[in-house]
């Protein structure tokens with residue numbers, strides 16, 4: 219699986235599908251059970267945010283190689299409403315939907331690299347990477 | 352590669368070796384710092400310079416060099432013995448060729464320096480990388496050893512397990528400790544886990560944070576976590592951090608922590624000596640009666 | 641969507657979650673459990689999560705809510721068998737389930753309930 223593969227997120231069950239798919243990739247790459255759970259959980263959060271706030275989008279998976287290391291890259295892309303104040307949504311407990319507001323700051327802690335690009339009215343793209351130790 | 356220059360050097364190897372050895376012996380700190388015999392120092396020098404010549408002669412082949420480097424590293428000779436030796440070789444060879452040259456203009460001078468660099472630099476690079484390679488592998492071995500040692504889990508009795516933490520805790524180790532702790536708690540069916548931080552030298556905010564996260568995770572899997580070995584300065588950091596520890600039992604010493612662990616698991620230490628006395632009393636009364 | 645079976649044992653309800661929970665199933669479970677507590681007047685509930693290998697923030701919220709709601713209805717809930725990987729991801733997410741009682745396994749969960757209810 220060298221070329222990117224994407225899973226569309228349209229309905230609620232796609233959240234479960236995406237995280238199971240991601241967990242399989244992580245397992246094949248050699249991640250331990252705890253990191254597999256971290257990766258699957260992060261995917262679940264990303265996919266649910268797409269489903270809840272943008273209605274539809276996709277989650278793309280990629281294997282990345284750095285100097286002496288290998289990892290899994292996950293990109294969540296949607297063309298939804300976008301996020302106005304990124305610093306705000308990165309705070310623990312901030313939510314506009316009555317959730318725990320743990321999703322985005324949690325993803326950052328679960329993964330190693332975290333990058334977010336968002337434009338109001340255009341959409342959101344969140345890229346995360348977990349490196350194999 | 353300038354073959355004329357190479358021929359000069361190889362053709363006069365005896366003389367260059369003599370000069371090189373003089374140069375190296377002048378700088379004989381290594382002889383003393385290594386506490387080795389005169390003979391071993393001499394023979395090693397000879398071998399070193401031979402290896403250099405072999406390497407200059409057949410460009411590319413580094414087998415002899417590798418062999419030599421391995422032995423030097425295993426004996427624990429310092430890296431600067433090798434680098435100083437190579438510097439001496441550079442000096443001696445450059446001087447030697449220049450002294451032999453009839454014409455000596457800038458062009459010629461540059462040519463000599465370049466040629467000698469061409470011989471010396473690959474050898475230096477090779478030696479340094481051999482050296483640092485072995486150093487890195489030692490470090491990574493030590494890292495593995497440390498990790499193995501880092502989080503032992505001791506099931507002291509049914510339902511009670513102790514994890515003594517020793518040494519500095521970084522993020523990497525903290526993750527490992529957490530995983531060991533949780534898997535161990537489940538494996539040993541531990542109702543109570545005592546984390547002993549007596550052996551952690553510095554508890555900064557980050558370490559405190561990791562320990563508390565571990566304690567919270569232990570609670571989630573269904574065990575009770577007691578933090579023991581809390582020194583005054585650690586109590587200070589925790590409070591300054593604003594971390595609410597009221598949900599976690601904490602104790603100053605392992606002994607006190609173990610006492611609470613017994614209470615939690617509905618047990619108590621019974622003094623056998625008293626029992627013995629009771630027996631004696633009973634027997635006494637029987638005898639009297 | 642699937643239905644999670646709820647077993648009744650004396651005054652207790654026992655649930656063992658054996659599937660990868662999606663949101664709909666989780667909400668349905670919340671409803672089913674509250675209804676069952678109402679019907680049976682159960683005083684204690686054990687939810688065993690031994691076979692659950694992922695709990696994200698949504699599922700965590702549903703579980704936390706179930707505990708508070710059951711509490712309101714007079715039934716104490718204990719979560720049992722949370723796996724190490726799940727515990728660690730919850731902590732990473734910043735979810736501590738502070739007011740939720742936990743136990744290592746179903747049996748210990750039942751003992752804990754009995755102790756707490758006797759007090």
Ligand SMILES: Nc1ncnc2c1ncn2[C@@H]1O[C@H](COP(=O)(O)OP(=O)(O)OP(=O)(O)O)[C@@H](O)[C@H]1O
Pocket residue numbers: 263267268271272296298299300301307312313314315316317318319320321322323342697698
């Ligand atoms: N893809 C997205 N498009 C638009 N807004 C988003 C997107 N993802 C997140 N947000 C906004 O960021 C806020 C914080 O998201 P976060 O995932 O941290 O918390 P939550 O989804 O509200 O709750 P939780 O994930 O804990 O159930 C959301 O409430 C939402 O307003």
Ligand SMILES: [Mg+2]
Pocket residue numbers: 263266267317321322
């Ligand atoms: Mg979210």
